Amino acid sequence: MxxxxxxxxxxxxxxxxxxxxxxxxxxxxxxxxxxxxxxxxxxxxxxxxxxxxxxxxxSLELTQLHIPTSFSGQFDINHQSSDAFFNLISWVGWLILKLSMSFFVAFLFVRLLRKIPFFAVRLKRRLMRLVAWCIGFILIWSGLSFWQYESTRQDPYVEWTQYDRHIDESLIAQVISDSQVDEPVAAYMLAQTALLHQPSDTAAAIPHVLSLVRAEIQNQNFVTYGFQPEQLWVMQQQLYGKSLTPLTKHIDRQAQQAENLYQVAxxxxxxxxxxxxxxxxxxxxxxxxxxxxxxxxxxxxx
Incomplete structure (x- = not known):
């Protein structure tokens, strides 16, 4: 009619x-x-x-190895770092993977939704299918981006901090035993090695962190070693949940600002x-x- x-x-x-x-x-x-x-x-x-x-x-826990200037000359670790060309190729590869996977899998996402009665009624119109496709694209892109982050955030010096049973088996411990380094420098490197080990070896890290605490209090030349205050702060927080020395207590102000901002956010x-x-x-x-x-x-x- x-x-x-x-x-x-x-x-x-x-x-x-x-x-x-x-x-x-x-x-x-x-x-x-x-x-x-x-x-x-x-x-x-x-x-x-x-x-x-x-x-x-x-950071909330130790994630990267810091090499102080007082130790960087003991061995060559530069070959562990990826060069710029490899990083560019990796970035382009991830971009192509995320674009292609997100584009095609988003269609499968819409197809699966249309098999569900609740969504089948709502996806009859082309506009709603486009919205569903965009949602699928965003979800898949986000998942692949998280996978990329997890696979690329690994410390380039990870093999230097890994060992099977005892910290003395690590490459860093072997380098320290074969070279002449001051005790605070050795403690700094070994403490990081223990906490970067998977899983974290807190039992091995505690004596080295306490050695650093004593060195900061007793050694007037402590600041000349080139230790990173933030790294010391993370190690003490990870083991004791608080700052133990004046150098790390100075970082508490930054941490409090971060915590306040976190609570508001x-x-x-x-x-x-x-x-x-x-x-x-x-x-x-x-x-x-x-x-x-x-x-x-x-x-x-x-």
Whole structure:
């Protein structure tokens, strides 16, 4: 039946149905966007604290080996570092992998969603399939980016800090035993070696960290060794949960600023999560209600 044959009342109902369908599409888009933002905000809570501490040059646990100037001349470790060309090739390879995998797997993501009755109804329109594809692309890209981060963040000197049973088996310990280095320098390197070992060898690290504490208090030339205060702070925090020496207590101010910023950001993210959850649930319910109403109207028209 053409629009010309419809009564004015029926035409008005048709126009209302079109408006209702337009509003439902807008609600579905808002719901999808709020869902993606909600998922992103939840994941941000996991990495928020390490990221904020990193802004202040700190970390929650030892992650990299620091070579002080008083020890760097003892052996050559430069060959362990990747050159710029290799890093460029690696970056390009990861970019191609993430683009290709995210692009094609996102289609599989949409196809799987369409097999679920709840999503099958909502993915009949091309716009909603595009939104679902974008969500899948973002999720897959994020997962691959995290995989890239985990695979590339490994310390380039990791083989120097690994051993099977005793710290004396490590390459750093062997270099120290074959060379003339001051006791604080040896303690600094061995403490890092123990904490960078997988898993962390806290039992081996404690005597070396205590040796560093005594050296800082008793040795007036302690600062000339070139030790990194942030590295000392992380080691003491990881073992004792507090700063033990004046040099590391000076870092407590930075750590407190990072902690304050973390608490504010965490509170803000929780508030954002609640608001996004409310928007997501509300728009989902409204969209479902409008869909039911449209079905009733269409049945009336038929």
């Amino acid at each position: 053409s629009l010309v044959d419809l009564t004015p009342k029926t035409q008005e109902v048709e126009r209302g149905l079109l408006r209702l369908n337009s509003q439902r599409r807008k609600l579905a888009i808002v719901s999808a966007v709020s869902g993606v933002l909600l998922l992103t905000a939840i994941l941000s809570l996991v990495y928020l604290k390490p990221m904020l501490y990193g802004f202040f040059g700190l 965490k509170y803000g993210l929780w508030v954002l999560n609640v608001l996004l959850a409310i928007v997501f649930i509300t728009t989902q319910l409204l969209a479902r209600h409008m869909h039911s109403r449209m079905l009733r109207i269409e049945s009336y028209l038929n």
